[in-house]
Amino acid sequence: MMFPTDIETRKLTAIMFTDIKGFSKKMAQNESNAFELLKTHDALLRVLAAKFDGRVIKSIGDSFMIDFASAVNAVRCAIEAQKRFSHFNKKKSEIDKIEIRVGIHLGDVIIRDEDIIGDGVNIASRIEAMAGPNRIWISQDVYQQIRNKIPLRVFPLGPQRLKNIPEQIEVYEILIDSIVEFATPSAKALETLAHNQEEMAQKVEKEEALEATRVEEAKQLAKQGFEKREEEQKNEIAEHYAKAEKYYEEGKTGEAEAELNKIYQLDPQQKVNTERKKAAEEQEGTLQDFLQKANELFAEGQLDAAENEVNEIFRIRPLHVGAQQLLAQIEEERYRIEERNRVKRVVDAPIKVTEDERHIEELLEQTRALLQEEKFTEATFTLHELFAIDPNHSGGRRLEESIRQTEQAKAELLRIQADQAREEQRTRELAKLQQKVEEQKQRQGNYQQEVDYRSRRKKIILIAAAIITAGIALFGVPKLLDIVFPKKATVAVLQPAYAPHDTSASEIFDAVPILLANDFSKCEHLTVIAPSSSLLYNPDQVRIQKIVSMLPSCYLVMITVQENRGEYTLTVQVFNPELKRVVPVGSVEGKISSLNEMRTGILQKVIEAMEIKTVVPAIPQISDADAYELYLKAFHFRQLNTGAGLDSAKDFLLTAVQIDPSFGDAYSLLADIKLRTFFLTDDTQLLQSASEYAQRALRCSPNIALAHRVLAVCNRLQQNYTSALSSISRSVALRSQDPECYRELALLSLIAGKFDDATMYASIALQHDPLNAKSYSTIALARQMKQEYNAAEEAYKQSQNLGENEEDLTANFVQDIWLNEGNYDKVIKYFQQKLVTSPKEYRYYYWIGRAYQLSLQISTAQKWLQDGLAVAQQKFETNPVDAPALSYVGLFHSRLGNFSDGETAMNKAIQINSSSADILFRSAELYSIQRNGQKAFSALAKALRQQYDFSELLNPDFSFISREPEFLPAVTRKIDGNWPIK
Numbered sequence: 001m002m003f004p005t006d007i008e009t010r011k012l013t014a015i016m017f018t019d020i021k022g023f024s025k026k027m028a029q030n031e032s033n034a035f036e037l038l039k040t041h042d043a044l045l046r047v048l049a050a051k052f053d054g055r056v057i058k059s060i061g062d063s064f065m066i067d068f069a070s071a072v073n074a075v076r077c078a079i080e081a082q083k084r085f086s087h088f089n090k091k092k093s094e095i096d097k098i099e100i101r102v103g104i105h106l107g108d109v110i111i112r113d114e115d116i117i118g119d120g121v122n123i124a125s126r127i128e129a130m131a132g133p134n135r136i137w138i139s140q141d142v143y144q145q146i147r148n149k150i151p152l153r154v155f156p157l158g159p160q161r162l163k164n165i166p167e168q169i170e171v172y173e174i175l176i177d178s179i180v181e182f183a184t185p186s187a188k189a190l191e192t193l194a195h196n197q198e199e200m201a202q203k204v205e206k207e208e209a210l211e212a213t214r215v216e217e218a219k220q221l222a223k224q225g226f227e228k229r230e231e232e233q234k235n236e237i238a239e240h241y242a243k244a245e246k247y248y249e250e251g252k253t254g255e256a257e258a259e260l261n262k263i264y265q266l267d268p269q270q271k272v273n274t275e276r277k278k279a280a281e282e283q284e285g286t287l288q289d290f291l292q293k294a295n296e297l298f299a300e301g302q303l304d305a306a307e308n309e310v311n312e313i314f315r316i317r318p319l320h321v322g323a324q325q326l327l328a329q330i331e332e333e334r335y336r337i338e339e340r341n342r343v344k345r346v347v348d349a350p351i352k353v354t355e356d357e358r359h360i361e362e363l364l365e366q367t368r369a370l371l372q373e374e375k376f377t378e379a380t381f382t383l384h385e386l387f388a389i390d391p392n393h394s395g396g397r398r399l400e401e402s403i404r405q406t407e408q409a410k411a412e413l414l415r416i417q418a419d420q421a422r423e424e425q426r427t428r429e430l431a432k433l434q435q436k437v438e439e440q441k442q443r444q445g446n447y448q449q450e451v452d453y454r455s456r457r458k459k460i461i462l463i464a465a466a467i468i469t470a471g472i473a474l475f476g477v478p479k480l481l482d483i484v485f486p487k488k489a490t491v492a493v494l495q496p497a498y499a500p501h502d503t504s505a506s507e508i509f510d511a512v513p514i515l516l517a518n519d520f521s522k523c524e525h526l527t528v529i530a531p532s533s534s535l536l537y538n539p540d541q542v543r544i545q546k547i548v549s550m551l552p553s554c555y556l557v558m559i560t561v562q563e564n565r566g567e568y569t570l571t572v573q574v575f576n577p578e579l580k581r582v583v584p585v586g587s588v589e590g591k592i593s594s595l596n597e598m599r600t601g602i603l604q605k606v607i608e609a610m611e612i613k614t615v616v617p618a619i620p621q622i623s624d625a626d627a628y629e630l631y632l633k634a635f636h637f638r639q640l641n642t643g644a645g646l647d648s649a650k651d652f653l654l655t656a657v658q659i660d661p662s663f664g665d666a667y668s669l670l671a672d673i674k675l676r677t678f679f680l681t682d683d684t685q686l687l688q689s690a691s692e693y694a695q696r697a698l699r700c701s702p703n704i705a706l707a708h709r710v711l712a713v714c715n716r717l718q719q720n721y722t723s724a725l726s727s728i729s730r731s732v733a734l735r736s737q738d739p740e741c742y743r744e745l746a747l748l749s750l751i752a753g754k755f756d757d758a759t760m761y762a763s764i765a766l767q768h769d770p771l772n773a774k775s776y777s778t779i780a781l782a783r784q785m786k787q788e789y790n791a792a793e794e795a796y797k798q799s800q801n802l803g804e805n806e807e808d809l810t811a812n813f814v815q816d817i818w819l820n821e822g823n824y825d826k827v828i829k830y831f832q833q834k835l836v837t838s839p840k841e842y843r844y845y846y847w848i849g850r851a852y853q854l855s856l857q858i859s860t861a862q863k864w865l866q867d868g869l870a871v872a873q874q875k876f877e878t879n880p881v882d883a884p885a886l887s888y889v890g891l892f893h894s895r896l897g898n899f900s901d902g903e904t905a906m907n908k909a910i911q912i913n914s915s916s917a918d919i920l921f922r923s924a925e926l927y928s929i930q931r932n933g934q935k936a937f938s939a940l941a942k943a944l945r946q947q948y949d950f951s952e953l954l955n956p957d958f959s960f961i962s963r964e965p966e967f968l969p970a971v972t973r974k975i976d977g978n979w980p981i982k
Helices: 023-029 031-051 071-089 119-130 140-146 187-194 198-249 253-266 268-275 277-299 303-316 321-346 355-372 376-389 394-441 446-475 477-484 500-509 512-521 544-550 592-610 625-638 643-659 664-681 685-700 705-717 721-734 739-751 755-768 773-785 789-801 806-820 824-837 842-854 858-878 883-895 899-912 917-929 933-946 956-962 967-971
Strands: 009-020 054-060 063-068 100-112 115-117 136-139 153-160 169-175 489-493 526-528 555-564 567-576 581-590
Touching (some): 009 031, 009 071, 009 119, 023 031, 031 054, 054 071, 063 071, 071 140, 071 169, 071 303, 100 119, 100 140, 115 119, 119 169, 140 169, 198 253, 277 303, 303 321, 321 355, 355 376, 376 394, 489 512, 500 625, 555 592, 567 592, 581 592, 625 643, 643 664, 664 705, 705 721, 705 739, 721 739, 739 755, 755 773, 773 789, 773 806, 789 806, 806 824, 824 842, 842 956, 917 933
Parallel strands (some): 489 526, 489 555
Antiparallel strands (some): 009 063, 009 100, 054 063, 100 115, 136 169, 555 567
16 A cells, blocks of 8 residues: 555656866865855856756755756756856866856656656766766757757767666757857767767766765865864954954054954955955956946847857856846847847738737836836736736746746845855955054054053052952952842742642632742842743643753742641742752741732742842732632633633622722733733723723722733723833833733834834843743744844744744734745745645635745736635625625735726725725735725725734735835834833
8 A cells, every 4th residue: 555655756857967077176286266166156056047947956066956847948047057157267277167067858757855866867967977068968858848949059969878778868969159169069079979978978977976975075074174163263353353453442553453463364365355355346347347338238239249248247257146137138138139020020911000919018118127127026017917918928928937037046146145245244344444553553642542541440450459358348258249249040930739639729829820920020130930931831740851941040939739727838849950959948828818928938938049139029918818819719710811711710800809899909900801801802892891990900009010011902902002102111110020011012112113122122021931922923023024034934933832823823924924035935835735624715825826926927826816716706605795705806806917806896895894904904905916005005094093913014915015115104103102121
């Protein structure tokens, strides 16, 4: 029986192998120079692979294996690679040249993880081993696919025997007419035609494999050694650089210069780079001259001359963004000229140009202009409009391919340039400091400054010595150290443990860790882990090590509760992270009415065990024991965070405030429960109720932190942002270690457009609540708003690991990250998997279609969008008041270019439910897709007045309007007041 995992995944693909001629010899002569050539070779091949939609399967040593969905693209990639390396090699010595051999075959392969295997791979590898340097050899299967599709000539080599391949393979050498030395058959081709080269090819293939292995091993060893040396060298250079800056600030130019010389001794290349800075700037000027001339020639229609100038740029710098883009325009213009000439040859009589044909030509011109301006998304949408008229327009499809290739190539080139820019940054900083030192050497008068500095330093030392002497005399050394450097600690209170017959006590004493955490947070020198993190695990012998690993360097407070005829004994133990063991610290006893005195006793014992010098906060006495017991029970049921649990907690608290109408803490907890119920039910009346109970709590006592926090959340949700800031600031002042406060401050900061502050507040929340999913989702949101996508995605993963709903996070936040990073396949694969279990979820079709569209796979996108449109329409027809389904009908139409139908559907959805913020956000999306900024901003403003939703602001459909200068003012709010700073 074959299991699903045993089924082989196969595909037909074009495989290209490359290898550098004589690379081992280059390494033997000059390893450093060889590796620099290899870096240039690898970077250029990766850029060209991206341009022609190839995927680098593996790179071993100086060899590449690249997978192409199209044989045409594989050959075009190989030809351009040979052209680029040919221009690069001009006027260079043999050791400085990069000469590659290329073999291409079209065959059936097996997919294994990220690799491909099979006869198709072996044939391509063996054809490459037969080829000569600077040449491209292809199989008969490839030739059959490209003939009549690419204007090129080939030299047939006849059938060739290849090792372990039963049938002979027809092989051809591609002749490149634009390069004189490659326009005629190579000596290797003529020799192969005369004599079958099977044995020689096997020998070359074996040598290549050995060479590739040696190069890869050398590369890895060099990389490991380089990384270690680089880290050590980097630290030493940083140290010398800091000293040089310090000496410079002190006026010690001689010492500063000596430190710079040490840097140059550690890394002579720094000196070379600094000295060659002017030459590099002159080279950049030369490149810009070539580029300007090429653009001028292109504008004049002199395409060959323009390409010659571009090739001069590639000779100096094989990777140049501007030259790459201009080359794409030259190729596109050549195609247009060929098309015009073809039409002239074919058409004998004048044909009346239809309105559609005229409109198509206008759209093509608009697309070319947008491509030239690098507005890739706009260009794609313009083509989309063209394909709505003629889905198979050849010129449009070719232009679509140009857009995709140019965008991919630019992304790869910019990435490489960013790496180069980082490497150059250190050189610039060093050159700047060198210049400053040189300038200061010319100044005079440093002697007096040096004398003054030494005099001041001497005075400071004498004063410090006097203070220390006096401190020792007054307090002694240990006490002085406690004053100057007090011990600090982190503490977490775990779930209580109960005797087997005392489990009913849990309804009362489950509240104790929450109360104690609040008590500890008022102590100096203590950092408290919030109960939402510390109460996740039961502290039994099995789990204690896991808790220790989750909360390292943390004192863990463990309480065991025993009841005897209404009397309770609380036995306390502490895990000491320094001793790495559990230490008993004593016990406290009493009734419920004396629980607050018991809390004080626990605080004193734990603080003494931790050896922390701090003042134990005063805890007021309980005014009514019955009301307080109900209050404690409410904590137990609140922690369940279910509808039934919250209802039970509410009932206990209502009874408690009836018994004691001045019980402010009970009112504040009641307000919190109303707020939690709102988040479960979305009943807006609960917000008003929560606000009223919080205000009643503050009338009992103005210093209840929880009541201020609940008011802050209610005010934010009701968009009273200044009041929200005032309330949360008061809550932070009363309870400075409450992570909920800092998460709330992070959200308010994002609304105010203070993204750095939001990150700061979210980080503080994470420090106090490291095992709470909300801590990670909040910091992820802050990172995402700052466009720090890698950090945001990692934080979302942590949030999912801690229990946040994966699908909600992916749909509302993570897919925006993937799209912004160009990871369209991740979006497509994720929602295709979701469709397996939810085939009627029209949103999945929409998100998949959008991802295909943004990746410029227009025909595939259309299929998904049309299928999704049918699903959404069927859903609406089944339920004619389903406004969300109808709103997506509008979005599908808009993505398919049917703007009028889309707007009609959206207007009808709004008529069905005009008060829905979701429908208003969909309306804003629709107008953004249609590039109608005015209507998009108007709809967005209406939606935000209904509900401020971060996930909607990150919606990829707003990419058009989010680039506009008015977007940030439209989505942020001015919040007056003083922001808490920790």
